[in-house]
Amino acid sequence: MADVQASAPTLVLTNSDLLSWILTFVAAPRMRGSRSKSHDPSRLAPCATVCRAFHEIAIRLLWRSLPSLIPLWHLFAPPNTKRPPSSTLQGDKRPDYLRKVVSARLYDDPQVWERFLCYTTRVRHIAHSTYSSDSPETTVLQLYLIQVIVLKNGGNPVLPLLHSILWAAKAPTDNSLVALFAPTLRSATLSLQSVPGDEETRALLFRRLHESSPHLENIELGSGYNSDKDLAVGPLLVQELLLFDRLRQLTVHCGLSGPATFLAFVAKPNLTSLSVRNVSGPSNAPHSPPTVVRDLVELSIEGTGPTLVGLFELVRFEALESATIRIENSPDVRQETEDVLTAFHNTLTSPSTLRGFTLCIYGWGSKAEGPAISLRDLVRPVLPLQEICSFKFSSHSIRPQIEVADIAALTGAWPNLERLVLDAHPPSSSDAFSLDALHYIHAHCPQLRDLDTHSICLPVLGVHAIPAPLERPSSSAHALRRLWASGVYVYRPEYKPGRIVAEHAEALARYLLELFPALDMEEYKPWVPRPGVRQTSAPGHCLDGRKVLARMYTLTSERERELQ
Template sequence: MIFAFVDEATLAACALVCRPWKEPALDELWKHLDSLLPLFGLLFDVEALLLGGGEYPENLLMRGVDWLKFRSYAQRVRSIDIEPGSLSLFHVNMALLAVASIDHPFGSLFLPHVHRLELGLDFKLLDEEAAALFPSLQGLAPNLQELSITFTSPILVGDLEAPLSRWISSLQHLTKLWLPPYYQPKMIVTAAGELKELKVLKIMVKSAMVANEEGMQMEFAPNTFPMLRALAWNSSLPNAFQLLQPSPRVEALESLYLDCSGYDDHVTIPTFTRLIGHACPRLREVSLILLPDWWTRAESSVGPLDMEVLYGLAPCENLVTLQIGHPFPMTLNESDVHWIGRSWRNLERLVLCVDPDLDRPINPRMGASILALPLLAELLPNLTRLGLYFRESDVMRFSGDLHPQHQFKNLRTLQLIREGIRFSYTTKQNIPSPKIGSGGKAMNLRSTFAPAACAAEILCKSSDPTNGGDLAGFQGWVC
């Protein structure tokens, strides 16, 4: 509309000015696609295909395709998300993807420069469809470096295991692989272990799914995972203890995330962390979610964690991230804070049992002292994220100043929980800003902690999950 009423000379001048912008602009516009449909729209009438219920005559599929135009766009794509909505086109006519990715003048390289792919699968994908889908994907982006697979609904381990593992083993340049929770079956693990350049093997997100033994078969077989540096997986504590026995592959790990949905007394948590410190001294990131199985364990047999859990990690001198989730708060005294500061001076993220299970009785003396905040700011100057549970026995009013936005030079997120109330303090470039959520009401730090502490408003939210709180378990943890 801007140029609707200008003359030809003006249009020509604008074209000359805009011509240098054309290629960079197209590169940016097509660099990431959140669906396959824009590309397939260059090949055939997607709308007609959708209206026809997925049926499309194969003899009409590629009629009149401008392959040069298609290639000019396809080679710009660097990252793509394939959601179940676009895959549903191929549930009826699986030949569609095969034809689109193979039968064209430029060979089988449908997206030659794509290095990241996110693939969403759902229960509609049957075994016979998967057998046709994954070989087609092999030609879709053969130079993949990053692959993340998500399930929009629970899928049994055996349903897609064979075709998916064959596809993964063909991705020889893959460096990062994310799998759904409880989806590390033996065949998939074997395929991933054969990849010579794989550095990251993780689960996508913390989930409340029921533990599945078939999906927790991570192992380090001989001559596998030669370059692995980051591992995140679901496991029982005894299985994790067995996996992390000292070996060159374990020693090379720099990032470790364990989602343990149940543990027993066969392997205690301090024993496990001592193994981590001994076997993985190069670790820079440690995240442990430790949830006991309340169905099989007496409530009285589960107690809060103590400093013995952290002492075991002392050999990991280069830690920058330490996150531990547990049903009970962790008690920290002044001497404990000093020890943390001496052991891991470069810590950037420290989150210790910040989301306790509020359905369990919590001793008011559990947790950290509110007075630890200035000390943490002094001892850990690089902190960008801090999460602690403060004990109820502390007197909230005290002499002295509490200025999080000044004392913590690099802090971006401060999560404080006390008496079932959660305070979330966020900053942007060290400038306080409110973080408002469902069911929350703003509260002033000044009136909560100390006179003239700071003028920032923070979130005060009930931790009761039935009252809009967000502390039920550890659903927000992302790996």
């Protein structure tokens, strides 16, 4: 049989990389256009029983990323013990399960222990979180199991090939964390609430992390939950974090205790990405001379307008390529936004390096005073940055008008713009993204490939003129590949949007396909829920947006069938 040429299916089954890709696709989300990157590991389980070739790859993928510690404990569970549900909203079912695991003591069985060690070498990513609905007994039992495993393993790392960890548990878990630190660890997301005590205690934990995992490249402090927002990173913790020589990405969801902390991070050698929240303490005194930042490529920062202005006066960026600025809403947010963007522009020693820019105005506490502001006036200080190819504006606090003149100003200032995201509620349904604005992009922005807008406003026939698509040869069709609109409104003078009917959806779908024939229709493929899975509810205007996008997919499919 050795001289028999392998068939194509056989070659696929013997190529582990191809099998991994195929099975990963099987577990991919079925909802096209979804921004979620999560997979459904349960879809891989049947693949492990198809054939021997699929078994090893499927098992490897199933164990590569664990959403909790439960799969590990299930290796010690008595026969016929069902795993508890992951959701605790209807009550935490895990204490009964964990008590059975602890009382069985199957980890003392040499054969079971060897099987456990075999599976732990497959784990590359692990997450562990606790929520308000969790039972305290669950935390106690899991910590007990970790301690037992550490002692039985001779103090060696529980997961010897672990690559990344997310630990958002709200419990005294410093000893448990250390048990999971391994030399192979490259990424760590740790909630500071996981470590009780003062800053010195937290600094000690990160010292042990550096001793165990000196090659960390990505550290995220705080899990992004509001529980960490009131905590601050002080000088002792900063000193320990600066010891990670290979650190490339640092995200701090909690606050920073003073501008000196910000400067220490932003100027850290080899750090290429920094994301920070509010910086406490005065920062309005200019630092002379400003700190030159040579390595940072990506910056994300949020805070009040005056704080951000003060911080930007302290630095000069030489290689910044992407910036995200989040400004806290205030009654004078318009002037503060102008001041912040002007100060940011002055930080760039080489404005031509900036490729991506995101502006977000967050918070609901105060309403901006005065008339509605146009988007082009809001971002005027950064319009001279001519090399920007990706721009995102997001706000649910202020509602800027986005007209054809705004699109013309942005695309005229940024001729290389390929991605435009406008995630902001319009002042009224009549101020939503108009067909005139879409037609302007069709006519004057042939390089744009990704457009994401909050809503599209349908005109009223007899009142508004609908511009006709340009007559272009197929070889020069517009390059737009993705168009996404959360809602579709019918024009009305008042704010309350009108619902669309089937005729509206049909007309808009055909018009969009005429404007942008290169759209990737897989983005709009209707989602067919799996048995027992309900479709997520959504406001009426969101359902209207789905109607239009689904109709675009149907029309394209019908055209393709006619050409066959």
